[in-house]
Amino acid sequence: MKVHVLLDWVGSAKMEDSLMELMAQAGVQVKRFHPPHWSQHLGRMNNRTHRKLLITDGHVGFTGGVGVAPQWTGQAQDPEHWRGTHFEVAGPVVAQMQSVFIDNWIKVTGNVLHGPDYFPALAPAGPGAAQMFSSSPSGGSESMQLMYLLAVTAASRSIDLSAAYFVPDTLTLQAPVDALKRGVKLRIVVPGKHIDSDAVRGASRATWGPLLSAGATIAEYGSTMYHCKLMIVDGLLTSVGA
Numbered sequence: 001m002k003v004h005v006l007l008d009w010v011g012s013a014k015m016e017d018s019l020m021e022l023m024a025q026a027g028v029q030v031k032r033f034h035p036p037h038w039s040q041h042l043g044r045m046n047n048r049t050h051r052k053l054l055i056t057d058g059h060v061g062f063t064g065g066v067g068v069a070p071q072w073t074g075q076a077q078d079p080e081h082w083r084g085t086h087f088e089v090a091g092p093v094v095a096q097m098q099s100v101f102i103d104n105w106i107k108v109t110g111n112v113l114h115g116p117d118y119f120p121a122l123a124p125a126g127p128g129a130a131q132m133f134s135s136s137p138s139g140g141s142e143s144m145q146l147m148y149l150l151a152v153t154a155a156s157r158s159i160d161l162s163a164a165y166f167v168p169d170t171l172t173l174q175a176p177v178d179a180l181k182r183g184v185k186l187r188i189v190v191p192g193k194h195i196d197s198d199a200v201r202g203a204s205r206a207t208w209g210p211l212l213s214a215g216a217t218i219a220e221y222g223s224t225m226y227h228c229k230l231m232i233v234d235g236l237l238t239s240v241g242a
Helices: 017-025 093-109 141-154 170-181 198-205 208-214
Strands: 004-008 029-033 053-056 060-064 086-090 158-163 185-191 217-221 229-233 236-240
Touching: 004 093, 017 029, 029 093, 053 093, 060 093, 086 093, 141 170, 141 229, 141 236, 158 170, 170 185, 170 208, 185 198, 208 217
Parallel strands: 004 029, 158 185, 185 217
Antiparallel strands: 053 060, 060 086, 158 229, 229 236
């Protein structure tokens, strides 16, 4: 069995070397994405990967907001255990997830993972449609924003948004305000006092005025850090973020 593990260099900086060595001894190919270099300016050093993907045998994929760390080992029962949501998918979209992983793998190693071990033939797994969006400094962020705006603009009844880091820009804020004005019900869940960035919480709350004035319901999750990132439009799951 071939196992490839790609870790963000900054995000895994506190990881014990013994864990890396243990995986390597077992035959796991472990790489770190974008190690910093003295020649990089600050913006370049922040070029990180925040993707959370698990693909097994090219047939089953998992993605969402759950990481591999102690805070995700519980049931959000206390502030030390975060509330997250992760999804299992099957069908042709798994190949799209695999390609997103391989894109980063190529950047780190220069090696292309290909063939039926990684890209087997995939039949539809159900009646639902699925598509993988990726974003990076070199491209994709515009399509992510467009997907969000199209989904909000298309809403006719309801929008339910879970946002771990809800700091919308002017355009992204105006779309749900317009939806509220045409009678769409909007509910947003964000982190409460338990959050890993007080600056983000302050910046988020500063944008709530127009939404609240237009009739949105915004709730703060109180038990622990709320790390969920998903949007449901008119009762249909529209997006899942990492």
